[in-house]
Amino acid sequence: MTKRLLALLSVLVIASMALAACGTPATEAPVATEAPATEAPATEAPAAAYECTDALGCVTIAPDEPVHIAYWGVLSGPDSSLGEDSKRGVEIAIDDKGGKILDHDILLTTEDAGCTPEGGATAATKLATDTSIVGLIGSSCSDETVGGIATLTNAGLTTISPSNTRPVLSDPARGPDYAGYLRTAHSDAFQGKAVAEFAYNVLGARKAATLHDGSSYAQALQQVFADNFIALGGEIVAQEAVAKDATDMKPVLTTIAAAQPEFLYYPVFVAVGGYVTAQVRDVAGLETVALAGSDGIFTADLLKGGGPNTEGMYLSSPDFSAFTGDYAGFIAKHEAKYGGSTLSTFHAHAYDAANILFAALEKVAVVEADGTIYVPRQALRDAIYATKDFQGITGTLSCSPSGDCGAPVIAVYQIVNSDPASWNPADTANPNPKKIYP
Template identity: 45%
Template sequence: MVAALAVASSANAAETKGPVTDDIGVLVIPKGAPIQIGAYWVMSGADSALGIDEKRGVEIAIKDQGGKLVGHPVKLNVEDDGCNAEGGQTAATKIASNPATAIVIGPACSSAATPGAPILWKAGLTDIDTAATAPALTAADRKPEYAGFVRTVYSDIDQGRADAQYVHDVLKAQKIVTVHDGSPYAQQLATVMGENFKKLGGQVLSQEAVAPTDVDMHPVLTRVATEKPDVIYAPVFVAAGAQLLRQSKDIPGLEKVPLIGSSGQMAPDLIEAARGAIVGYKITYPDVSPESMGKGYPKFVDEYKKAYGEAPISGYHANAYDGAQLAFKAIEKVAKTDASGATYIGRKALRDAVFATKFEGVSGPISCDQYGQCAKFKPAVYEFTNGDPKTFKIGENPKKIWP
């Protein structure tokens, strides 16, 4: 009780350091010291392409900034969150425990963002998410501890609606089964898609679930086969997605039923894990063809290729670049430097500046609503054409088939 009161009072008492007064705290960066940006993404395991791609986006943004911001060198501290809740909690705690952290970028997975964002906001840190799309994170009824969370990526509210439309109108499916993996991303996307599918007049026979690390999909698929769906919609991640894909073809009754995946699976690792079974596999995804992106996108991709010697390995590099841009613009707005060359940043002011900043990003226009939703969804469907992981290139394998 006493501790709780102490925390509450320290949170309310405004802090003044140098020229800046702020409700929740002031970050002081001594002259010559780096401005530290925390980041957490999935950097290992089957889903690592997601995180590495976004880290590269942020690195290019730092390079474009000349490596300097408000007179200080920029230092990026990256933590691996493993794309799961425990990893997100550990990574966020680690970032929050560094008092020099100015702002945080990431993560890629909603499982990591759900526990991570409140930890960061409790430490006064604004978190700019670059690929975690679960609707609840920016919903109108989100809890106050998510107040420091914004994202430069779309919400699955929109993806779920678009996916339902595709499955109902283009694939002409009437009865579907959805499969999620218990993660906030997959569960919420499957639910939103199912609700929209019902609104369109379709029928959701059941909402099944597997675990992200499950390897034996036979029983759940056998169960699905008894319901005779037209389409199985499974927005899970790489490992479970590949298993569903490989095993669904062996189940009597499911040989011809299309399995539709989603945005957690756009990675060369999916081909590595599914091999021959991948040909013809369709996933719904944001439209990342150059025509649908912002004006600066082609130049950004050139820079990406030059820096890393390969085409982008996943789809959220542009969102990450824009996330970093948003952070830099907001810091430039609120940072104040005194005569000694030290820089002061008010943490609450920085959060408000992030919410208020609007610009034309490489992924599209960035403009946040009051719940931290700063980007829109542009739907597309991609189809894999080759079982060799080396041929992975977004736009070719898989190639865009809709719209």
Template identity: 40%
Template sequence: MKKTIASFILLSLVSVLWSPVSAQDACTDNLGCVIVAEDEPIVIGAMLVQSGAVTYLGDDSLGGVELAIMDRNGELMGREIELVLEDSLCSAEGGQAAAQRLSADPTMIGAIGTNCSSAAQGAMPIISDAGMVMIAPSNTSPSLTNEDVASGGSHLPGYFRTSHNGLVEGMRNAEFAIHVLGTSKLATVHDGDPYTEGLARVVADTFAELGGEVVFEGAVNKGDTDMASILTEIAVYQPDIAYVPLFEPEVNFFAAQMQHIAGLEDTVIIGGGASFVAGFPENTGEAAIGIFVSGPLVTGEAYEQLLVRWEEEYGSSPPSGYHAHAYDATNLLLNAVETVAVAGDDGSLIIGRQAIRDAIAATENYPGLTGSLTCQEESPFAGDCAPGTALAMFEITEAEVYDDNWPPPVFWSFSENVSE
């Protein structure tokens, strides 16, 4: 009896040890491989905001990721797709912690996220070191795809994004202010986040290059509700444009309180993608009328179907404007897995980590919901997969404030007004 038990244990041990070793042996990838044993799920992660003031951004992306998985019936290559969700907050520390937790799992292939650029800065070094990939649905900070550390770049291999680059958005916004609105004095306000700060910087630089005058560059804190102080300071300079790429709710407070400040009656607000949120006009009230907001321009039948499915699944409309980007990001990752996964002799799947990176980087003219996606390799756009022209300047009108219309009408399409 003892012999039988000993033989059984020995055989079990050998079988357990033998199968992964043989699969690992078959791995020739220079970053190593993810071995998905037979009947085990394919594991991907999501590093999204799940707490704090911008949770809506995380919920928006999570819906996109889940719908992309559901569209494959939750399976890939006959395996279940398992999604591991980590809260990346909207800070570098949050991104770092989320990346640490995901990278500790040897079966983790890659992650969708982060939402905030600050979180991406914390997550990227860990994801890159682990040989994983991250595809961000709503990071837009120019520094994230810039490899030149001397100029503030922080890009590392393994980072991709389906959201647009703030460099493109910022330049177009400044062109819009100068050429379309015919303005000459600009004030910018950010909140210290790499996204808002980067965007404000690009707009200010481009505005000055185009002959405008940047009269004020200031900042508020995330969580500020009282904007009277900074608005009073801005009013001293009486700018034509206040460029305010802040998130909700700071942008709502800014816009609503600006109408009570003498000297800013004729100042026009331009907001960034962070305020391209369905609730922004209604939450801001009549002060939102006339505000320009640059944001993703996602159209087409497939996108309309996604919205219908969203309504069916979640019983509401998406809380922000980057769910389609999350949907596309998920598909890029899952398509890459499909492309590179090799079946092992023991029924396992062998997925090379470098191969995953290469497959995503090789994406060319992928027909996503957000447009035709092509991933770039050259800095300052390394890892940028978004079609840079899938952006537009929208004008908030009474229909958005009082009649729940969303999105607002396109005032100026970037794709039709591309400048070199």
């Protein structure tokens, strides 16, 4: 009797979990921490005449306190090379400032968001409770932003993402929760189109298949590709998906093989990308299909995971040769500080994001005679949105009212050597991967 009741209960619980999973995820806004409407003015500065009138309140930094900024992104798990790479960009930007801004030290806090909506919500909630934080760089994965941005915006914070590329994040109709969100990365509306044109016009493919991992990044990007490919006159013969922690890709690849594509596009992250690449040639019918991925797997880690099959694979990415700033100088600093080649694609975007934040900070901060700084939050946010003709590494950046600051120049690269040690897209004489389009 009780056993049966228990069984019934467990069925109901599982059913309700399934139903909950079917619902739209991450629309519920996490409970916003109370916005500091009036930051308590520093008591140790009685001479200060500054009165905070900012709509979102002010951050007060005492003379001996550092200016506190935060970085949030994926720092653990299989996709951590993406987040680690961007973090290095921020750290180099801080080094270039001599570690100081407005004569205060810069303090960088990092928070792992795990490349998931839940991780993003957790990281954002944690950072939003810290009232000393002035501004943020992050997140790495679009999913993290979807989960955490409402919390950050409502806490009066502003974040600049170096690597989120999901189109909807900077859509003009994105909603007030995104008021505190900007990005230096390109929107995938450009990236998916570039790959579709490459596949149709350059490779002459007419039948393409896509595979994504359910992340908001991959799901949106493969759809942009599919729409553009169909618009060009091609046919999408299969659009499959796997779970993010899937390892055995042969069954799903067999399903794709049954549709006989000429071009397989899987704009996923490193773990899934590696497994697909390593297994795809073993599946009957896919021995010669052209393989293509995107900036999420534009890293030497793909070669480690994918093995010899990566040779000849196509990857789209921001066009490094179109970077107008001193990218070579950045690479030299990276080499000196960390040794070895860069980990992923968005280090330069992170460097630019940090510098945009610093420039805005210097513009709006109110410095008292004793060194106390007041940072009005709304003014800071407005100043970041007002960024115009900013000379960054990735180009000349201007932020749109919907948060797009990037200069979207996309190129398609081809991997010419599957040895991870040979990974060096910035090399002029012998690059791997090598730019082939446009």
